[in-house]
Amino acid sequence: MIRDFAIVWSERDLLLSGLGNTTILSVLSAIAGLVIAFVLTPALMSKRRGLALTVRVFVDGMRCVPFLLFAYIVYYGLPSFGIRLDNWSSGLVALTVYHAAYLAEILRGAWAAQPREPIEAGVAFGFSGPRLFRRIILPPLLLAAGPVIGNQMIQIVKDSAFLTIIALPELTHAASSIQSRHYVPFAAFITAVVLYWGLCLVIEAGVSGIDRLAAARR
Amino acid sequence: MSAADVLAILQGAVVTVTLSLVGILIGLPIGLGLALLRWANIPFIARAVAIYVSVLRATPLVTLLLLLFFALPNIGVAIGPVSAAILALVMNTSAFNCEVWRAALMNFPKEQYEAAQSVGMHASLRFRRIVLPQIVRVSLPGLVNEMSLLIKVTPVLAVVGVVDITRAAVRIGAETYEPLPPFLVAIAMYAPIVFALVSLQRFIERRQLAAEAA
Numbered sequence: 562m563i564r565d566f567a568i569v570w571s572e573r574d575l576l577l578s579g580l581g582n583t584t585i586l587s588v589l590s591a592i593a594g595l596v597i598a599f600v601l602t603p604a605l606m607s608k609r610r611g612l613a614l615t616v617r618v619f620v621d622g623m624r625c626v627p628f629l630l631f632a633y634i635v636y637y638g639l640p641s642f643g644i645r646l647d648n649w650s651s652g653l654v655a656l657t658v659y660h661a662a663y664l665a666e667i668l669r670g671a672w673a674a675q676p677r678e679p680i681e682a683g684v685a686f687g688f689s690g691p692r693l694f695r696r697i698i699l700p701p702l703l704l705a706a707g708p709v710i711g712n713q714m715i716q717i718v719k720d721s722a723f724l725t726i727i728a729l730p731e732l733t734h735a736a737s738s739i740q741s742r743h744y745v746p747f748a749a750f751i752t753a754v755v756l757y758w759g760l761c762l763v764i765e766a767g768v769s770g771i772d773r774l775a776a777a778r779r
Numbered sequence: 780m781s782a783a784d785v786l787a788i789l790q791g792a793v794v795t796v797t798l799s800l801v802g803i804l805i806g807l808p809i810g811l812g813l814a815l816l817r818w819a820n821i822p823f824i825a826r827a828v829a830i831y832v833s834v835l836r837a838t839p840l841v842t843l844l845l846l847l848f849f850a851l852p853n854i855g856v857a858i859g860p861v862s863a864a865i866l867a868l869v870m871n872t873s874a875f876n877c878e879v880w881r882a883a884l885m886n887f888p889k890e891q892y893e894a895a896q897s898v899g900m901h902a903s904l905r906f907r908r909i910v911l912p913q914i915v916r917v918s919l920p921g922l923v924n925e926m927s928l929l930i931k932v933t934p935v936l937a938v939v940g941v942v943d944i945t946r947a948a949v950r951i952g953a954e955t956y957e958p959l960p961p962f963l964v965a966i967a968m969y970a971p972i973v974f975a976l977v978s979l980q981r982f983i984e985r986r987q988l989a990a991e992a993a
Contacts, residue, residue, distance in 0.1 A: 624977070626968040628964060629934035630945060637958040675818030715837065722839030726938065733842045754838045755848065759835035 565748035572739045579735025580756050586731060587718045587760075594673035594711070594717075598664035605669050616665075623662035629723045631659050636727045652724040660717050669714060671706035672698075673716030701766065704775040715761050722757075734754060784951045788961060791947035794832055794931050794966045798861070798943070802868030809869065810876025817877070818884045820955035828877070835874035840932045843867045848939045864936040872929050879921035920984050927976035930969070932971045944968050 569576070604616040623631070632655040639646065646654065675698070683697035703710075725734040736753035740746045817825045835843075848863040858866070868913045873990065887910060937946035948965040952958030 610866045621969070621974075625932040625973040626966055627934045627945075627969055627973075629932075629937075630948075630965055630969065633945070633949070634959070634962050635964075637952060638962050641957070641959045719837075719839040723935065725841060733839065733845070736842065737845060738850055740845075744853075746846065746853050750842060750846035752851060753842050754834065757839060758834050758837040760834075769895065 562748070565745040566752075568743045568745050569748045569752050575735045575739060576732070576752060579732040580760075582730055583718065583721050583732040584722070584760065585661060586653060586656060586721045586729075587714065589661060589754045590653055591714050591717055593620055593657045594661040594664050597661035597667050601661065601665035602668040602672060605665060606672065620666055623659055624666070626779055628655070628659055628720045629726065632654055632723055632727060646720070648727045648729045652721075652727060652729045655712060656717060656721060656724070659712060659720070663713055663716070664710065667706055667709045668702065671702055671709070675702060675705065704771065706776065707771035707775065711771070713762050717756065719763070751767050780951065780955060780957065780964075783794055784961065785964055787951065788944055788947045788968065791942055792943040795840050795930070796972065797869065797944040798864055798936065799890050799926075799930050799933055801865055802872055802929060805865070806868045806872035807922065807973060809873040811880050812885055813873060814879040814880035819876050819879055826981065832874045832877050835870055836878070840867060840871050840935045841938060843871060844935060844939055860940045863939055864941050870931070871932070872925060875925045875928070879925060880914065880923070883917040885915065887914060894981065900929075916987070920980050920987075923983065924981040925974055928982070930973055930976065957975070
């Protein structure tokens with residue numbers, strides 16, 4: 562058993578690059594997903610029925626489709642429309658678009674629960690447009706939605722593992738290639754599990770940091 | 780894509796639903812058991828359960844499945860794809876269920892428990908008659924939510940060779956060189972299942988809200 566872990570240790574570069582790729586994928590798609598969600602959320606709450614309905618169908622649709630299947634469609638299905646993406650771009654696109662829908666729904670919930678008064682006070686003080694959004698609406702919104710967004714980040718990290726099936730060299734893919742080369746399944750995958758756990762603990766620590774900040778501002 | 784192909788995906792749907800149901804039915808009581816172990820605050824065991832739940836919640840199902848499927852035979856436990864799939868689903872869902880049950884247990888009003896003690900109910904009767912019926916009601920939306928999440932991770936089972944919706948669709952796509960149609964059929968099978976569960980969750984939440992208001 563110790564020998565197995567020694568083999569995994571000797572392949573640490575591969576595992577670390579897998580961990581790095583998982584982190585990069587998750588962070589990039591979380592940021593891009595949040596940006597898209599900030600466009601989708603006002604559309605979800607828009608008074609124009611057609612627009613609101615279209616976005617609602619997209620968001621609810623994504624929430625009914627398994628991520629793995631969505632990743633398959635982006636990677637294998639899009640070429641039917643003449644769009645050919647390599648595994649990195651299709652993985653990133655799949656993660657981003659899929660989780661943007663979830664994030665939009667999270668933001669909508671938090672936005673709807675925000676008190677109206679500060680926003681109206683902001684308008685009364687002459688804030689409008691992007692400045693009103695950035696200074697008055699955004700900060701309390703992010704603080705309120707922080708924990709749920711953190712949960713979604715953990716979900717993104719876990720979903721990124723599915724991308725191993727389109728041969729994206731992330732953490733699970735690294736563990737499986739070590740296991741197939743040296744036949745040390747337990748050591749290889751348990752190491753991957755521990756690394757995923759560590760990643761999620763980091764996210765949870767970040768979330769509780771935001772929570773403390775929110776409590777201090779209240 | 781022929782009618783036989785659609786039928787093959789439909790057979791995959793039966794496998795997906797069966798495995799999910801088995802996972803849910805075994806995972807629910809195990810989750811409750813784990814939550815009770817934590818709730819009872821047994822010194823060493825409660826800590827171990829907390830770590831188990833934390834690790835399992837952070838582990839992607841693919842990684843867990845590959846670990847079980849490849850490592851268990853290595854230490855002399857023979858395991859097929861289907862048993863590995865069920866074991867992985869149960870481990871995964873029981874960890875999430877544990878958190879839902881635990882939240883309900885922590886919010887359980889202490890007075891009721893003490894009242895039951897004072898009229899002389901013993902521990903198991905107290906749990907069966909007073910605690911369980913109420914925490915089931917509180918946990919129900921969370922548990923149904925977890926079920927819809929479980930359905931959404933089942934495509935992973937295809938990775939070790941379980942012929943579910945996804946694997947059937949991938950095979951047909953590879954045979955016909957037209958991957959899109961079978962994937963769309965596959966989505967048409969997943970979506971109603973997940974949608975039904977999400978609607979059930981909303982229905983339960985609305986009914987409970989109405990009951991509270993009345």
